Amino acid sequence: VKVNGRHTRSIWLGDDGDVRIVDQLELPFRFVVATLRTLDDAVDAIARMRVRGAPLIGATAAYGIALAARTDGGDAALEAAAARLIATRPTAVNLHWAVRRVLGALRGTAVAQRADTALRLAAELCDEDVAINERIGEHGVNVLRQLAARNGGRPVQVLTHCNAGWLATVDWGTALAPVYRAARDGIPVHVWVDETRPRLQGALTAWELEQEGIAHTVIADNAGGHLMQRGAVDVVITGTDRVTRRGAVANKIGTYLKALAAHDNGVPFYVAAPSPSIDWSAADGADVPIEERAAREVTHVHGETADGARIDVRIHREGTNVLNPGFDITPARLITALITERGVVAATEDELAARFGRTGHA
């Protein structure tokens, strides 16, 4: 998609052989490209959320293996690098999948070639992500087209939680891919953007949509249920960090509340789910580890002062006790369907297995 009118991905290989990312800690205030030169850089970028979003942290981790291989391409060094990368974020399964895929492909290859091979593998994985998301857009846009037809010209009202746009992937996004496709196809769309406390990824979503010229309105996370009661939401689309084989979905904390509200108001609730997010080894939500993040994400807010300085302000008193789970589980019964690269699929074990044959990853 576009930034200031120019086509941009969220991660790419620079001409100098180093990895480039869009530094998401600078958004929505400034668009800054940062460079990752080492494994440490990659680990830090994922852990501090300079990059985030399940598909993008997978891609970043794949590049992280390549950066590690520059220093030491031996099996032990790469296994250690893999362990460090995987430990950064426990919930998104794409991270695990991407690292294992690159390591698997390197096994038995000459150590001296591994850095180059891994860079190529990471680039392939990125291109695949883009292709997957483009297909999610194509399948998902049919959902929006049908709603538009029913709406008689009024914009389709989409509610989304967190950021599952191109910044969460390599390009296109997952939940937002159908929205971007719809805009290109001339289907009128308006997006309700959950601000998504505590990390306020809604600001990323709003920034993306603004860059693409798509109508949107930011709301507090508390507001979505009320909007659905008032008939102001036609469809909810979110991304996912992990889909269990029975169709439960781990996603950003608060997704479950929106799924409940959608169900209570007869609003369809879709999850855009690329197959690398499917975890065949997890039966249900209880099998998914839920990341607990730092209290500071709740007690402090990062923003811009009237002078344009960027600072953290404290919103709770020092010593306030906080719990900050990063994700929750939406049970399959609340999900209308999963929008995958192979079509719109019911969130059931049978349908997932029929469409993907348990081939995603173990």
Added chain:
Amino acid sequence: VKVNGRHTRSIWLGDDGDVRIVDQLELPFRFVVATLRTLDDAVDAIARMRVRGAPLIGATAAYGIALAARTDGGDAALEAAAARLIATRPTAVNLHWAVRRVLGALRGTAVAQRADTALRLAAELCDEDVAINERIGEHGVNVLRQLAARNGGRPVQVLTHCNAGWLATVDWGTALAPVYRAARDGIPVHVWVDETRPRLQGALTAWELEQEGIAHTVIADNAGGHLMQRGAVDVVITGTDRVTRRGAVANKIGTYLKALAAHDNGVPFYVAAPSPSIDWSAADGADVPIEERAAREVTHVHGETADGARIDVRIHREGTNVLNPGFDITPARLITALITERGVVAATEDELAARFGRTGHA
């Protein structure tokens, strides 16, 4: 309840005849008492949320009539004052009730005596609020005592949304009255405090609970459903801005989402509802006006810098489109019961009428 160990109300008449409030815009950072001398002061305090919470804005408005009567106690002047006060916050019905009650009592009295009479009426209304909330605490503590018995010594896990503590009333609070009562009765309680975006009234709740020495943990509004799924919540108790005669409840935006999650997880969901919050003229939620508040509450966050300065920081780009509804409607079917000053009452028209005989106010 106590502030720094000293018994304090949220509003009172000073020895100098002016009205004193706890300035809630200064909390949780500083405890500041402010003075209201004029009708303008009272209108401003309610509109800017120096005072907030349905019962307390009712009390403040009652004092506002008294302050207006000091300048001009004539019928026309008082009606104009009433209109200004009522227009500040449309959703909480207590405001309307309190103003009409004071005006009704002044009708036919000598104009010269009205300022004094109104001050007395406002003080009476405050004392009534305290007595009502104390009784809500007595009835509500039975709910907590039963849960404690079931818990075998583990603390009762209460989740609350917004601030319905003593700061939202004259004293005791509504939703927190049972919690304060439980603490005094030796029933172990821990409170999950929703931060309550956009205005972060959870910081007020956390501050209150800290002053009273009650265990609590602040969470993002998104987290409550996850906690209920994990079995970490025994009961939800909220306050209300308006109860319709059929038992639907208007309360702080996001309450409905927690009610859905409670229902989905078999967690009892109680609303602490003093009778001045019952609107017999409203049948259902559709009859309750929902206040829309300024976009700035969403785009900016107020907090403290590392240097101890208090500032607003912008979290979204200039020009970001925002919708900021202040309240939502929780349907009666999701409410286990209302905790009123006359006991724990089913959220139905028959039960409400049986207990209160439609005598609250028209």
